[in-house]
Amino acid sequence: MDTVEWIRRTAHPLATVDPADPLDDLRPLAGMVGDASVVGYGAGTRGAHEVFALQDRIARLLVGEAGFRVVAFDLDWTLGGRLDAAVRGEGDLAGILAGAEAFADTEEVLALLRWVRGFNRAHPDDPVRIAGVSPHAVGPEAYDTVVTHVPEAAEAYDGLRPDGDVAAHARRLRAAADRRSRVERARAAHDLVAARGAGPLVLRSARVIVQFHELHDHDGRPEDPMNMAYYEKAFAENVEWWHRHTGRRVLFWSSSSHTCNGLRRGFPPFPSHVSRNAGSHLRERMGDGYLSLGITFHEGELATYGEPATGRVPEGGPELAEATLDAAGDGYLLDLRSGPPPAGRWLDREARFRVIGRPTDDGSHSMAGGSPREWFDVLAHWRRVTPARRIRRG
Known part of the structure; x- marks a missing residue:
């Protein structure tokens, strides 16, 4: 045969x-x-x-x-959070997707999210969660989540939190002479959050902030110009976290x-x-x-x-x-x-x-x-x- x-x-x-x-x-x-x-x-x-x-x-x-x-x-962690809130409540799904990468700003993705919202309304005690697992762009909401629960982290985040366009913020980070010290400050904030025993979502937000800084702390090496090796590890880490956090099965x-x-x-x-x-x-x-x-x-x-x-x-x-x-x-x-x-x-x-x-x-x-x-x-x-x-x- x-x-x-x-x-x-x-x-x-x-x-x-x-x-x-x-x-x-x-x-x-x-x-x-x-x-x-x-x-x-x-x-x-x-x-x-x-x-x-x-x-x-x-x-x-x-x-x-x-x-x-x-x-x-x-998609980026914070955009995923906005979509998650919208499918479990109210919100302009099409408007949120306007901030996504072009491949997700489609009628097909919107149709899936609208179906998920309908499913959640029919099953309020067993909702579907939407997650973003990419650390390439982490918006200010992640920093706010951490600082709200662990105010002491604000000092470590001084100057790290994006102000305005996150993509432009990432470009500035890649060009910064002190980007390694910024990575260390993000790690220190994460360790502080862990020591304070903050909840899992707060700690994961701190971890994704670390991922963002570690991802962009590279020199565009010819063998890996986009730091894809780090992307892949971060995707896997964040997908697995969602499985452990919810105890439920995950579609990636x-x-x-x-x-x-x-x-x-x-x-x-x-x-x-x-x-x-x-x-x-x-x-x-x-x-x-x-x-x-x-x-x-x-x-x-x-x-x-x-x-x-x-x-x-x-x-x-x-x-x-x-x-x-x-x-x-x-x-x-x-x-x-x-x-x-x-x-x-x-x-x-x-x-x-x-x-x-x-x-x-x-x-x-x-x-x-x-x-x-x-x-x-x-x-x-x-x-x-x-x-x-x-x-x-x-």
Whole structure:
């Protein structure tokens, strides 16, 4: 049996990606997830409507039928806090997303958050939490949370708290001659909070402030210009914290370059970059408690954020794993954890998976460094994609 035939016999067909449709065709995924405490589900693009819609649909299944109660986005910690408050109460979700990175400022993400709010209103005693797990931009709310409960921390934070645009604040930190001393002050504040026995959310806020300063304390080294190795560790640390803090199952919503389990070589626009993924840290920490779910696509058009045009991604060549996946069908779920030879050889051979960091990137951008079965436990494949939809305002 060749690989394509094995996939056809093993896969569960997907009838739709529309979150409003019945979930019957998606339901086998609950069995594949099993007892995993954290599911990292990422895709090879941030610009496709069908990919986002499928991530939404998966969240609705796992929240509604498998007890998942945290959706952790790779957005900044404080923005995640604002979204969390809004889905558990009132607030302008679209307005909050205006402050998010462009890939999250979409109708598809907004639809998921509105569904979560509806779920929470129907289940006020068992709400879904929204989290941001990235330390790249930490707003003043985190500092306020700490100082409100531990006033003595204010002195350590003097000059560290952002005043105005957080991205500009991060740029100033990277250029500062005394950034190492700022890291030490953030750590001292964290140690003070820990010594005072502050609550877990206060202590985690202090820890994320430390992460922000440690992340930006680097010199743009050629081998890791964005300090991605630190990003990956921080993502994993914060995702796991949410699982421990709530005692509930967590969905980690990101790109497959972050959620897959293993070593990644190549990350647009830095093809020579090598790092361990957040997924590999979570697998190391949690073992089978972490499940890696990859969402793949073959071709189509992607949204081009900040521009009126869309980016066309051609069909993948034979060097991409997506070419093999697409030959087996248009849309399906596939559990990679078992497969007879010769499928086993394909499953365990190093592969290249498409990863398009920005929709304008060339369609050949991909990541390598692992085999399909090393990186992913389960795949969800959808053949053709169309552009994600920016939220319309005004």
